[in-house]
Amino acid sequence: xxxxxxxxDGVAVITGAAGGIGGALARVLAGRGCHLALADQxxxxxxxxxxxxxxxxxTVSEHVFDVADASAVAxxxxxxxxxxxxxxxxxNNAGVxxxxxFEQVVLKDFEWLMNINFWGSVRMTKAFLPLLEREKAGQIxxxxxxxxxxxxxGQCAYSASKFALRGFTEVLRHELETExxxxxxxxxxxxxxxxxxAKNARLSPGLDPEKTARRLAEVERLLRLPPERAAExxxxxxxxxxxxxxxxxxxVLFDGIQRxxxxxxxxxxxxxxxxxSS
Numbered sequence: 001x002x003x004x005x006x007x008x009d010g011v012a013v014i015t016g017a018a019g020g021i022g023g024a025l026a027r028v029l030a031g032r033g034c035h036l037a038l039a040d041q042x043x044x045x046x047x048x049x050x051x052x053x054x055x056x057x058x059t060v061s062e063h064v065f066d067v068a069d070a071s072a073v074a075x076x077x078x079x080x081x082x083x084x085x086x087x088x089x090x091x092n093n094a095g096v097x098x099x100x101x102f103e104q105v106v107l108k109d110f111e112w113l114m115n116i117n118f119w120g121s122v123r124m125t126k127a128f129l130p131l132l133e134r135e136k137a138g139q140i141x142x143x144x145x146x147x148x149x150x151x152x153x154g155q156c157a158y159s160a161s162k163f164a165l166r167g168f169t170e171v172l173r174h175e176l177e178t179e180x181x182x183x184x185x186x187x188x189x190x191x192x193x194x195x196x197x198a199k200n201a202r203l204s205p206g207l208d209p210e211k212t213a214r215r216l217a218e219v220e221r222l223l224r225l226p227p228e229r230a231a232e233x234x235x236x237x238x239x240x241x242x243x244x245x246x247x248x249x250x251x252v253l254f255d256g257i258q259r260x261x262x263x264x265x266x267x268x269x270x271x272x273x274x275x276x277s278s
Contacts (some may be wrong), residue, residue, distance in 0.1 A: 004239050004240065004241075004255040005137060005139055005184075005238060005239050005240070005241050006109055006137075006209065006239075007029060007032040007033065007034040007088075007089070007235070007238070007239065008032060008034065009033060009034075009035070010034050010035065010086075010088035010089060011034070011035045011036070011037065011059030011080070011084040011085075011086050011087050011088055011089070011127060012025075012029050012034050012035070012036055012087075012088065012089035012090075012091060013039065013059045013076075013080060013087055013089070013090050013091065013124075014026055014036065014037070014038055014039070014091040014093055014122060015038075015039045015040070015067050015091065015092055015093050015094035015120065016040060016067075016093040016095060016143075017036075017039055017040050017041075017046060017049055017093070018038075018040035018041075018042040018045035018046040018048075018049055018231060019039035019040075019045055019049070019195070020193070020195030020227055021041070021093055021098070021143065021190065021193060021195060021227050021234070022038075022040070022049075022091070022093040022094070023045075023227070024047040024226075024227035024228045024230065025091060025093065025231045025234060025235065026050075026052070026053045026060075027052055027053060027056070027228070027231070028228070028231040028232055029047070029089075029235060030052075030053035030054075030056035030057075030058045030060070031055075031056050032235065033057075033058060034058065034088075034089070034124045034181045035058045035059040035060070036050075036053055036058060036060045036061070036083055037060075037061045037063060037083065037084060037087070037245045038050055038053070038058070038060060038061070038062055038063065039062075039063040039064075039065060039067070039094075040064065040074070041064065041065070041066050043062075043064045046062050046064060047062060048177075050062050056215055059084065061079075061080065061083040061084065063076060063079060063080070063266070065199055066116075067094045067116055067120030067121075067123065067124060067208055068112075068115040068116050068151050070123055073120070073124055073127050074123075074127055075124040076124075076127060076128075076129055077128055077130075080131075081131060086131065086134070087128055087132055087135075087138070087141075088132070088135050088136065088137070088138050088139065089138070089139045089141065089238065090124060090125065090128045090132060090138075090139070090140050090141065091141045092120070092121035092124050092125065092140070092141065092142045092143060092165075093141075093143045093240035094116060094117075094120055094121075095116065095117045095143065095145075095161075096112075096113055096116050096117065097113075097158050097187060098110070098112075098113045098157045098158055098203075098204065099154060099155075099167075099203050099204060100154065100156075100157075100204025100206075100207055101153065101154055101156060101204075102156040102205065103205060104204040104205065104206045105156060105157055105204045106205060109157070109204065110156075110157045112158075113158065113161055114157070114160070114161050114164075116168070116169070117161035117162065117165065118161045118165055119162045121142055121150070121165055121168070122168060124167070125140060125142075128140075128219065129183065132182075132183045133181060133182060133183055135182055135183075136182055137182050137183075137184075138182055138183040138184070139183065139184055139185075139186065139238055140169075140172070140183060140184070140185045140186070141185075141186045141188060141234070141238060141245075142165055142166075142168070142169040142185070142186070142187050142188065143188045143190065143234075144162045144163075144165045144166045144169070144187050144188060144189050145158070145159075145162040145189060145190060146189055146190065146191045146192070146248075146250065146251050146254060147159045147162050148162030148163050148165060148166040148187075148189055149166075149189055149251070149254060149255050149258055150254050150258050150265060150266070150269055151266075152266070152269075152270075152273075153266075165187070166187055166189075169185055169186075169187040170187065172185050173185035173187075173243060182225065184241045184243075185243070186237060186238065186242055186243060186244070186245055187245070187249060188234055188237070188240070188245045189244070189245070189246050189247065189251050189255070190225075190230055190234075190247040190248060190251065191225065191246075191247060191248030191249070191250035191251035191252075191254070192224050192225055192245065192248060192250050193225045193226075193227055193230045193248065195227060197219070219278050225247070225248045227276035230247045230248070233245065233247050233248075234247060253272070254272075256271055257269055260262065
């Protein structure tokens with residue numbers, strides 16, 4: 001894996017930084033002495049995370065924008081460079097969820113999700129790669145999901161976006177390694193982290209409200225890992241320049257099952273999930 005990647009006095013750009021894994025990453029990176037450019041649509045929550053990070057003695061800038069806005073993404077590197085002078089880490093963490101089977105999902109909602117979960121990360125990477133390549137060492141961190149390893153029914157849009165992000169990340173990693181770029185690339189697969197993404201998921205038309213409420217309650221019971229522990233694991237992975245960062249015992253378990261039974265893993269995984277959520 002090479003030498004340890006130094007975070008102190010670097011500058012990390014984090015999307016989806018107003019809460020959940022993104023907010024926890026901001027706090028952990030600030031504790032490592034890494035300066036921060038924090039981005040999110042939620043201005044008030046972003047300001048609260050920024051205050052916590054500044055209390056750890058680092059410089060923090062706040063950028064309120066939508067990663068689905070191509071012009072806003074294109075303008076961000078100049079704004080960050082003016083404030084911080086450099087970028088050493090890019091964390092593409094912003095993401096949304098959409099509940100419903102493929103037949104239930106409306107195409108405009110599918111496009112909305114892909115524009116954030118996949119295209120947002122692609123745009124951010126395209127925008128910031130030139131800044132990262134000026135450094136002796138840089139790191140791109142794309143946050144996929146457990147559902148970028150396995151594909152549960154009812155998660156067609158979300159899984160599609162996270163599998164796509166995983167594929168994009170792996171190709172980019174291979175290209176940059178072949179070119180001897182100073183920039184390394186990591187893909188992160190968090191398991192059941194206690195965030196609000198499931199609770200805030202957009203619901204497809206035609207879903208039964210009662211069944212959906214029960215299903216969301218089951219999902220909530222599976223989200224057990226505190227964001228702070230997830231962030232610590234991700235940051236250790238960044239420091240070690242790990243290519244693939246599995247977060248949580250469930251991610252490790254289900255990844256192993258999928259590898260052993262690539263075409264027949266779902267009945268096994270579903271049985272484990274059913275027992276855990278009961």
